[in-house]
Amino acid sequence: MRLCLVVGVLMVGGMGLASRADEPKKADKAVSYKTDVAPLLKDACASCHSGAKKKARLDVTDYDSLMKFVKAGEPDKSKLHMSLLGKGAKQMPPKNPLAADQVAVIRAWIAGGAKKD
Numbered sequence: 001m002r003l004c005l006v007v008g009v010l011m012v013g014g015m016g017l018a019s020r021a022d023e024p025k026k027a028d029k030a031v032s033y034k035t036d037v038a039p040l041l042k043d044a045c046a047s048c049h050s051g052a053k054k055k056a057r058l059d060v061t062d063y064d065s066l067m068k069f070v071k072a073g074e075p076d077k078s079k080l081h082m083s084l085l086g087k088g089a090k091q092m093p094p095k096n097p098l099a100a101d102q103v104a105v106i107r108a109w110i111a112g113g114a115k116k117d
């Protein structure tokens, strides 16, 4: 009985690790800042986060400004990503949340190191 429990815990633990290890691979698929991320953010966010209007002092058209809300390699700790999910940060955009595939682009970019390429 006790052995069963231990084996069960090990299996569940192992599965958890396996699925986490898979994620970065999917995410790696060459998401580019210039061709994917920047245009997406410009469309969806620049009306409130660029030029004269920089809510939360974030300018989405400026890589350095953006990086203040990004922890490279850690989308779940990046406000830029979490705001799109409305988790641990204010929901962004406030009224029209992005589609899941758009959120996935941002997530993949951050997971891949948030490079300026």
Ligand code: HEC
Pocket (backbone or CB within 6 Å): 041, 044, 045, 046, 047, 048, 049, 055, 056, 058, 069, 079, 080, 083, 084, 088, 089, 090, 092, 093, 094, 098
């Ligand atoms: C309609 C205007 C508007 C749009 C569009 C918008 N934002 Fe915001 N955003 C705001 C405002 C206002 C704040 C400040 C909220 C506050 O602190 O009360 C903010 C704050 C933020 C913050 C900081 C959140 C926090 O909890 O600290 C992030 C990150 C952010 N926005 C990202 C984005 C991204 C990414 C997009 C596009 C996908 C976006 N925003 C689109 C108005 C907007």
